Amino acid sequence: xxxxxxxxxxxxxxxxxxxxxxxxxxxxxxxxxxxxxxxxxxxxxxxxxxxxxxxxxxxxxxxxxxxxxxxxxxxxxxxxxxxxxxxxxxxxxxxxxxxxxxxxxxxxxxxxxxxxxxxxxxxxxxxxxxxxxxxxxxx
Amino acid sequence: xxxxxxxxxxxxxxxxxxxxxxxxxxxxxxxxxxxxxxxxxxxxxxxxxxxxxxxxxxxxxxxxxxxxxxxxxxxxxxxxxxxxxxxxxxxxxxxxxxxxxxxxxxxxxxxxxxxxxxxxxxxxxxxxxxxxxxxxxxx
DNA sequence: GTATCTGCAAAACATTTGCAATTCT
DNA sequence: AGAATTGCAAATGTTTTGCAGATAC
Numbered sequence: 491x492x493x494x495x496x497x498x499x500x501x502x503x504x505x506x507x508x509x510x511x512x513x514x515x516x517x518x519x520x521x522x523x524x525x526x527x528x529x530x531x532x533x534x535x536x537x538x539x540x541x542x543x544x545x546x547x548x549x550x551x552x553x554x555x556x557x558x559x560x561x562x563x564x565x566x567x568x569x570x571x572x573x574x575x576x577x578x579x580x581x582x583x584x585x586x587x588x589x590x591x592x593x594x595x596x597x598x599x600x601x602x603x604x605x606x607x608x609x610x611x612x613x614x615x616x617x618x619x620x621x622x623x624x625x626x627x628x629x
Numbered sequence: 630x631x632x633x634x635x636x637x638x639x640x641x642x643x644x645x646x647x648x649x650x651x652x653x654x655x656x657x658x659x660x661x662x663x664x665x666x667x668x669x670x671x672x673x674x675x676x677x678x679x680x681x682x683x684x685x686x687x688x689x690x691x692x693x694x695x696x697x698x699x700x701x702x703x704x705x706x707x708x709x710x711x712x713x714x715x716x717x718x719x720x721x722x723x724x725x726x727x728x729x730x731x732x733x734x735x736x737x738x739x740x741x742x743x744x745x746x747x748x749x750x751x752x753x754x755x756x757x758x759x760x761x762x763x764x765x766x767x768x
Numbered sequence: 769g770t771a772t773c774t775g776c777a778a779a780a781c782a783t784t785t786g787c788a789a790t791t792c793t
Numbered sequence: 794a795g796a797a798t799t800g801c802a803a804a805t806g807t808t809t810t811g812c813a814g815a816t817a818c
Contacts, residue, residue, distance in 0.1 A: 583750075626748055
């Protein structure tokens with residue numbers, strides 16, 4: 491489960507990131523959405539409130555979050571990067587028909603094997619592709 | 630395990646794909662490599678023998694393979710698509726330092742849960758990121 | 769002979785980079 | 794003032810599209 495974060499500014503500091511206004515707002519957005527947003531989605535959601543915001547800053551900030559491991563880059567979409575502030579183990583199910591992405595539970599003990607011998611696993615990703623229940627019935 | 634394919638032309642036909650020369654050669658390449666090649670890699674490997682080959686054809690052909698489910702699109706690389714003709718369940722481990730991708734075994738029973746209720750799972754992908762044994766020792 | 773497939777060139781995007789302006793302490 | 798951050802504009806790189814010529818049945 492996602493750790494309860496009361497103070498984003500403190501959390502960023504702990505993670506080695508200087509808490510600028512833009513960084514706080516972007517992390518706040520990422521933390522409160524379940525949508526695995528793209529850079530464009532984040533930009534469009536925040537630019538009405540932060541009119542000077544640029545996409546470059548969104549790119550820079552997300553790269554910073556990923557490097558400092560407080561967000562995951564979800565590679566489920568081929569053409570564009572998606573981000574998730576929930577770095578706990580869970581699966582993503584992508585419907586090939588309606589394109590929606592659903593989260594689902596993965597038990598930690600279902601992935602016992604830690605990877606090749608002597609290596610250090612930092613992120614575990616599980617994703618499925620198929621037809622979601624809605625699209626499956628229509629067909 | 631990957632099904633033993635004796636006759637690529639027949640296999641493409643069975644899969645609903647007209648076996649053109651380019652398609653046969655591209656599938657043959659994909660089947661015999663373990664490298665999860667990019668479009669560019671495939672193109673460069675084949676163009677010396679098929680001088681008229683174009684990248685557009687490689688793109689078209691790989692999209693066709695993915696649609697007809699005889700190849701997987703591996704979304705482990707952010708910037709470029711990689712392809713795999715081995716559609717059996719196995720994991721990909723990507724080293725964040727040397728960028729290499731290693732295959733590893735995933736037991737089917739490690740992913741018991743088939744996905745969200747009522748849905749049809751077509752592909753299961755498991756990938757880890759971290760440091761491979763070589764890069765882990767150096768640090 | 770008609771459908772399909774191929775491949776060139778151009779277009780469309782996502783992302784990165786260079787650099788100047790701004791902000792923070 | 795000095796260092797880091799931001800944001801614009803241009804560059805880069807991958808993938809798609811339009812369309813004409815080639816190929817196959």
